[in-house]
Structure formats: structure tokens, C-alpha cells
Amino acid sequence: MNSVRFLYAALIATALIHGTYLISLFRRYRRLRQQMKDLGK
Amino acid sequence: MKRAFPILAVLTTLFVAYGFYLGLFVAPTERTMGEVQRIFYFHAPSGWTAFWLFFVNFIASVQFLASAKPSTQRAANWIVIAVGIAGAIAPFIPQVRQELPTGVYPGSVATTMLLLPVVYLLIGKYFPGRNLDALAVAAAEVGVVFCTVVLVTGPLWARPVWGIWWTWDLRLTSTLVLWLIYVSYLMLRRLTDNAQTPVLAAVLAVFGALDVPLVYFSIWFFRTQHPQPVIGGGGSLDPRMASVFWTNVAAFSCFGALVCWARYRVELMNRDVEEAHAVESLQDVGSSAGVEAKPAKRRSML
Numbered sequence: 001m002n003s004v005r006f007l008y009a010a011l012i013a014t015a016l017i018h019g020t021y022l023i024s025l026f027r028r029y030r031r032l033r034q035q036m037k038d039l040g041k
Numbered sequence: 042m043k044r045a046f047p048i049l050a051v052l053t054t055l056f057v058a059y060g061f062y063l064g065l066f067v068a069p070t071e072r073t074m075g076e077v078q079r080i081f082y083f084h085a086p087s088g089w090t091a092f093w094l095f096f097v098n099f100i101a102s103v104q105f106l107a108s109a110k111p112s113t114q115r116a117a118n119w120i121v122i123a124v125g126i127a128g129a130i131a132p133f134i135p136q137v138r139q140e141l142p143t144g145v146y147p148g149s150v151a152t153t154m155l156l157l158p159v160v161y162l163l164i165g166k167y168f169p170g171r172n173l174d175a176l177a178v179a180a181a182e183v184g185v186v187f188c189t190v191v192l193v194t195g196p197l198w199a200r201p202v203w204g205i206w207w208t209w210d211l212r213l214t215s216t217l218v219l220w221l222i223y224v225s226y227l228m229l230r231r232l233t234d235n236a237q238t239p240v241l242a243a244v245l246a247v248f249g250a251l252d253v254p255l256v257y258f259s260i261w262f263f264r265t266q267h268p269q270p271v272i273g274g275g276g277s278l279d280p281r282m283a284s285v286f287w288t289n290v291a292a293f294s295c296f297g298a299l300v301c302w303a304r305y306r307v308e309l310m311n312r313d314v315e316e317a318h319a320v321e322s323l324q325d326v327g328s329s330a331g332v333e334a335k336p337a338k339r340r341s342m343l
Contacts, residue, residue: 003077003201010080010197014087014190021186025304032310039317 053295060292068285080198082285086293087190092253094184094297099250101177102243104165121161128154174239179304181223188220215256222249
């Protein structure tokens with residue numbers, strides 16, 4: 001059974017889902033930190 | 042804590058990488074399914090991580106609802122303790138013991154039930170007041186991410202093994218319903234903005250959590266397309282596979298906890314910013330009326 005490509009697809013999908021979420025979380029953090037700095041001025 | 046985060050992030054990354062290495066290169070190849078069975082080492086641990094994150098969301102939501110009045114909070118604490126003790130004793134009663142599915146041991150049920158009041162009281166102690174709501178949001182959001190991984194990797198495993206991407210059996214459907222419940226929970230939080238939103242979201246979370254045992258036990262009590270349990274439940278897993286599986290469960294749990302922590306801190310920052318904006322606008326109004334508003338105390342990230 002040539003199923004290795006499904007394993008690779010699952011690995012890539014997992015990495016993409018977690019990667020996308022971590023990037024969005026980091027962007028949210030950066031935006032909030034900037035807002036806090038602006039409020040502190 | 043601010044310094045601990047990068048260290049924990051590096052350690053968790055190494056742990057997850059080690060788990061993947063074990064799953065992809067060290068664990069033996071399954072005889073009938075072949076290489077694709079290795080999806081198991083990140084499909085199932087993602088499911089477990091999603092479950093415990095939804096459990097944290099459930100506990101935080103109950104605590105948040107109960108914290109409305111001190112008397113309600115006290116009553117809820119005692120109810121949870123009573124449920125935990127009763128649940129720990131019940132599996133040892135012969136009539137109840139007979140009803141337990143094959144492979145479910147009274148000791149493991151008792152331990153799980155005793156953990157319930159412990160986790161409940163610890164969350165209440167370390168996340169007081171509005172922080173409970175922030176924890177609930179963080180756990181739900183990260184839980185949805187892990188549940189998405191389960192729903193995406195499941196069909197990728199099913200296609201070469203079952204010959205189909207999806208079937209509407211109880212395990213798969215209840216998992217999809219669970220995901221939809223928590224997505225609607227997050228949408229409720231994002232799209233509504235009034236004082237009642239946290240309460241409504243907490244009520245939805247309590248009802249949503251009822252789906253978690255249905256998802257988990259669906260393969261124990263019903264005949265489904267999804268395989269019967271290989272961990273407990275009378276299933277048998279090669280010891281080398283089991284050790285890799287448990288390593289990955291631990292690695293994914295650490296990763297989930299770390300991301301949940303980061304998301305929790307971001308949520309607190311978000312609330313501080315909103316509060317500061319509100320104070321600023323009050324100051325604007327107050328300055329014209331001669332009243333001074335006190336700025337909110339800021340938190341640092343992580």
C-alpha cells in the first residue's frame with residue numbers, strides 16, 4: 001500500500017495548523033504590546 | 042515567569058521533535074496498515090490534548106459561573122468534592138464494577154474521579170475572578186486548534202486504510218460536533234461585546250463539555266467504523282508502540298499547556314488594553330467634568 005504520501009500530508013497539515021495559529025498568536029501579542037506602549041506614552 | 046517561558050518553549054520544542062522522531066523512525070511499522078499508521082502518533086495525542094483543554098475550559102466555566110456569589114462558590118466546591126468522592130467509591134461497588142467496559146479498571150476510574158475536585162479547586166485558587174474567564178477562552182481556543190488537527194489527520198489516515206475520507210459514524214460525527222460547539226463558543230466571544238457575554242459563553246461551554254465523554258466513550262459502547270480502543274478498553278498495543286504513544290501524549294500535552302499559557306497571557310493583556318482604553322475615555326469625559334480616573338495596572342507578557 002503506497003500510503004506514505006498520506007503520512008506526509010498529515011505531517012504537513014499538522015505543522016501548518018499549529019504554525020498558522022502560533023503566528024496569529026504572536027501577531028496578536030505584538031499588536032497588544034504596541035498598544036500598551038502607545039497607551040503608556 | 043517571564044524568563045521561564047523561552048526556556049520552557051525550547052524544552053517543549055525539543056520534546057515534541059523527539060516525539061515525532063520516535064513516531065516516524067523508531068516505532069515499529071504496523072503490519073496491515075504500513076507506514077500510514079504512524080499518523081496515530083500525532084492524531085491520537087492531539088485528541089487527548091484537545092480533550093483535557095476542553096476539560097480545563099469546562100472547569101474554568103463552572104468556576105466562573107459559581108463565583109457569582111460566595112455562597113454559590115462554597116456550595117459548588119462541596120458538590121464537586123462530593124461527586125469526586127462518590128465517583129471514586131462507586132467503581133468498587135460490585136454492581137457498578139460489573140457494568141464497567143472491558144479494560145476499564147476501577148482504580149483508574151477512581152483516580153480520574155479524585156482528580157476532578159483537585160483540578161477544580163486548584164483552578165479556583167490560582168485563577169481567581171475574571172482570570173477564570175480568560176483561562177476558559179485560552180483553553181477553548183487552543184483546544185479547537187488541536188481538535189482541528191484531529192479532524193484533518195483522521196481523514197488522511199482513513200482514506201488509504203478504509204478507502205473513504207469520512208463516514209458519519211458516532212466517533213467522527215461527535216468529534217465534528219464537539220469542534221463546532223467550541224468554534225461557536227469562540228465566535229460568541231468574538232462577535233458579541235456586552236457584560237453578559239462571559240456568562241453566556243460559560244453556559245455554552247458547560248453544555249459543550251457534555252459532548253467530550255460522548256466522543257471518548259463512543260468507541261467503547263458502540264460499534265463504529267473508527268477502531269475500538271487500543272489503549273485500555275481491552276485493546277492491545279505493542280509495548281514499543283505504547284511507549285512511543287505515551288511519549289507523544291506527554292509531548293503534545295506540554296505543547297498544549299505552553300500554548301494555552303501564552304494565549305492566557307495574551308488574553309489578560311487584551312483585557313488590560315481594553316480597560317486602559319476605557320479609563321482613557323473616562324479621563325477624557327472626567328477632565329471636562331473635573332473628575333480624575335485611575336489608570337489600570339499593566340501586566341507584562343509571559
